[in-house]
Amino acid sequence: MVELKQENSVVMIFRRIAELKERYCKTAVQDIMYMLIFYKYSEIRVPLVPKLSRCIYNGRLEIWPSKDWELESIYSCDTLEIIKEHVSAVIGLRVNSCVTDNWATTQIQKLHLRKVYAASILYGYFLKSASLRHQLECSLSDIHGSGYLKSPIFGCSFTTGTAQISNKQQLRHYISDFDPETLQRCAKPRTEEARNLIEKQSLALFGTEESDETIVTSFSSLKRLVLEAVAFGTFLWDTELYVDGAYKLKENGNAEEQEGKKSI
Numbered sequence: 001m002v003e004l005k006q007e008n009s010v011v012m013i014f015r016r017i018a019e020l021k022e023r024y025c026k027t028a029v030q031d032i033m034y035m036l037i038f039y040k041y042s043e044i045r046v047p048l049v050p051k052l053s054r055c056i057y058n059g060r061l062e063i064w065p066s067k068d069w070e071l072e073s074i075y076s077c078d079t080l081e082i083i084k085e086h087v088s089a090v091i092g093l094r095v096n097s098c099v100t101d102n103w104a105t106t107q108i109q110k111l112h113l114r115k116v117y118a119a120s121i122l123y124g125y126f127l128k129s130a131s132l133r134h135q136l137e138c139s140l141s142d143i144h145g146s147g148y149l150k151s152p153i154f155g156c157s158f159t160t161g162t163a164q165i166s167n168k169q170q171l172r173h174y175i176s177d178f179d180p181e182t183l184q185r186c187a188k189p190r191t192e193e194a195r196n197l198i199e200k201q202s203l204a205l206f207g208t209e210e211s212d213e214t215i216v217t218s219f220s221s222l223k224r225l226v227l228e229a230v231a232f233g234t235f236l237w238d239t240e241l242y243v244d245g246a247y248k249l250k251e252n253g254n255a256e257e258q259e260g261k262k263s264i
Contacts, residue, residue, distance in 0.1 A: 029247055030193050033239045034200065040235040044070045049228055052110075052205055052215075060105075061217035063224045071227040074234065078171040079131055083230055086123055090116050091222040102220040110213045113222075114206045117229045121198050124233025126187040133186065134174045191249035194240045201232060 041048055046067045049055065055063055072080055088095045093102070178186070189195040243249065 026193070026250075029243065029249070030196055030200070033193060033236075033243055034197055036239045036242070037197070037232065037235045040238070041231070044073060046070045046228070046231075049205060049225060051207065053207070055221075059216060061215050061221055063221040066220050066224050068223065068227060071224075071231050074231065076131070076171075079127055082127060082172055082175075083124075083227075086120070086230070087223055087226050090120065090226055091219060093219045093223065097219070102223070103218050105216060106219055106222070107214050107216055108222065110206065110215050111210055113215065113225070114202060114210070117205065117225060118198060118202050120226050120229035121201065121233040121236070122187060122189075124230035125189065125194075125237050126233070127230070128234045128237040129186040130175050130178070131171055134171055189236075189240075189252050191240055191244065192252050193243075193249050194236055195252050197236060198232075 038048065049063055052061060055061055072083070075083060084095045087093070092106070189198065240249065
């Protein structure tokens with residue numbers, strides 16, 4: 001009886017060691033992914049916005065310099081057009097607004113801004129996934145003509161009719177043809193590591209407190225935050241794919257539940 005208890009204790013110890021090793025490895029992988037994302041920002045000479053509390057001057061949130069051009073330079077014309085419309089929709093600023101409009105003062109609740117930031121990361125992730133899918137299908141249609149193909153990358157089947165996925169078809173029209181299942185597949189983080197990094201970035205910027213505090217800021221600062229978030233989602237998709245090739249990341253099984261909680 002005593003020997004059995006000792007054996008059980010040894011098994012529990014080894015199990016605990018294995019759990020700790022797995023947790024440490026997962027944390028290390030996420031840190032590497034975060035550094036790769038940070039490096040992608042450094043390539044375009046854009047520093048990540050620090051914790052918002054450090055950006056408040058005389059009771060007003062100001063993020064300077066704006067870095068709009070650098071943050072927009074990483075996209076194709078089609079993708080950038082969609083992103084500009086997203087920015088306009090979430091902050092309430094016209095797409096082709098003048099400098100005076102950009103520096104106009106506005107107010108926004110901190111909790112709402114936090115949700116906008118997280119949603120914009122997911123939007124950037126979605127656009128990257130959708131645009132690459134678009135490019136892939138156009139390339140396959142050029143090679144094979146009309147037909148029916150199975151995509152191992154996106155885990156779904158699709159037709160490759162030339163008329164349907166012509167290179168001339170704009171990305172926005174292509175996305176509008178997505179069925180609900182495809183939209184969900186492209187928009188949710190594929191892995192737990194990616195999901196955790198979205199949460200980590202939001203915490204780094206907004207902290208743990210979820211307050212209804214009203215922030216006074218400019219449209220330019222809001223635009224900077226949203227563009228940074230969309231870029232984060234874009235870089236996250238690239239990093240996730242790269243790291244998954246060397247280290248098998250864990251599939252994100254409960255992404256739908258997480259997205260439902262964070263929706264605006």
